[in-house]
Amino acid sequence: MSQSNNGFFNEFGGKYVAEVLRRPLDELEVAFNEAMKDSAFLEELSTIQRDYIGRETPLLYAKTATEILGGAQIYIKLEGLANTGAHKINNAIGQCLLAKRMGKKRIIAETGAGQHGVATAAACAKLGLDCTVYMGEVDVRRQQPNVSTMELYGAKVKAVTSGSRTLKDAVNEAMRDWAANPDTTHYCLGSALGPAPFPDIVREFQSVIGKEVKKQAAERNLDVEALIACCGGGSNSIGFFSPFIDEKNPRLIAVEAGGIGPGVGENASRMTGNASRDGIMQGYKSRFLLDEDGQALPTRSISAGLDYCGIGPQLAALGRTGRIEFTSALDSEALDAMKFFAKNEGVLFAMESSHAGAEAIKLAPKLPKDKAIIINMSGRGDKDIFITCPVFRPDEWKQFLVAELERLEANKDIHDAKKM
Numbered sequence: 001m002s003q004s005n006n007g008f009f010n011e012f013g014g015k016y017v018a019e020v021l022r023r024p025l026d027e028l029e030v031a032f033n034e035a036m037k038d039s040a041f042l043e044e045l046s047t048i049q050r051d052y053i054g055r056e057t058p059l060l061y062a063k064t065a066t067e068i069l070g071g072a073q074i075y076i077k078l079e080g081l082a083n084t085g086a087h088k089i090n091n092a093i094g095q096c097l098l099a100k101r102m103g104k105k106r107i108i109a110e111t112g113a114g115q116h117g118v119a120t121a122a123a124c125a126k127l128g129l130d131c132t133v134y135m136g137e138v139d140v141r142r143q144q145p146n147v148s149t150m151e152l153y154g155a156k157v158k159a160v161t162s163g164s165r166t167l168k169d170a171v172n173e174a175m176r177d178w179a180a181n182p183d184t185t186h187y188c189l190g191s192a193l194g195p196a197p198f199p200d201i202v203r204e205f206q207s208v209i210g211k212e213v214k215k216q217a218a219e220r221n222l223d224v225e226a227l228i229a230c231c232g233g234g235s236n237s238i239g240f241f242s243p244f245i246d247e248k249n250p251r252l253i254a255v256e257a258g259g260i261g262p263g264v265g266e267n268a269s270r271m272t273g274n275a276s277r278d279g280i281m282q283g284y285k286s287r288f289l290l291d292e293d294g295q296a297l298p299t300r301s302i303s304a305g306l307d308y309c310g311i312g313p314q315l316a317a318l319g320r321t322g323r324i325e326f327t328s329a330l331d332s333e334a335l336d337a338m339k340f341f342a343k344n345e346g347v348l349f350a351m352e353s354s355h356a357g358a359e360a361i362k363l364a365p366k367l368p369k370d371k372a373i374i375i376n377m378s379g380r381g382d383k384d385i386f387i388t389c390p391v392f393r394p395d396e397w398k399q400f401l402v403a404e405l406e407r408l409e410a411n412k413d414i415h416d417a418k419k420m
Ligand SMILES: *Cc1c(COP(=O)(O)O)cnc(C)c1O
Pocket: 086, 087, 088, 115, 116, 190, 191, 192, 230, 231, 232, 233, 234, 235, 236, 237, 305, 306, 350, 352, 353, 378, 379, 380
């Protein structure tokens, strides 16, 4: 099941959208399939992957971590070294190039924590496209640094004030915009979910991760037992896993957000959680965290990128067949893993990626030394100082914020003068 069958991955997937969105989705599918057979397009993509994203990203042998844990050889795919700091740029660049090929000059995107918005804004800046990012008003307020970065890249950030004013509402607003402007606009969706053909498109543009890993592991003669990735919507995991799906080995392990515990509202475990149900939301059929009336439940995770009630349909299907094993890591386990790899390998994992790191710490000691496991470090943790500083150094962080505020107030006249 390395790709969809007419938009479906067994019982999951599909294209459950209003009539007005069928045409743009169908056109996108045709254009995508043509582009992937066009050697000029693939060449352009591979050049920009090399020169702008910085591919290929290294596969690092985690020597000290391996020695400490005393089992399987641990390798880390350093996807966080991609330009903009995470894997999301792979998809954003791919879709923006595709949009250009389709003659569209305007890109819209949804974003929750802001990472996909930042990646899309950067891709648009690079490719000379007009960019509008929809973001819930609540998220705009919570994620000011990312809003400011998107604006630096020249994007317009539109605060969405409907519903709960978060990611779900931003998606609805983006779909509405697309339905109104299908001829000029491409909707650059950020993870391996949504209506067909998005799960196939996002997987293909992220599959560069897995293709590189396959080559890098072969060059080093690794006997790979397992690939481990964190799983929000599922784009970094499915891209990492994709060249291996139809093979028997290695084991493919996806790690969901275990939050603070197994209770409803305490995590974002769509495959392993208590409130996990089949459902149809935002254009696709998959596993969701839903209440008995089919309404989305609140989720919780220390990592914004994993904090979502839905999961990509291909992941849900491969979870059900057992090809992908699902597990979860608690917030506290992710924080410990972040510290462990920073201290022992000099690699600062993003909070999301630290969930994969946590699973590696559990699994490695149970395996023999001649086996290898590979963690996908989907992003780097620089962006997470607003989460880690208050946890690791609460008092100092508070003093820092107070001092920053005072400095801002003291310099207010200067800033005001600059604006004029
Ligand atoms: C967004 C994000 C994720 C989660 O999204 P997926 O689509 O599941 O990959 C994971 N890691 C990082 C660094 C992210 O920014």
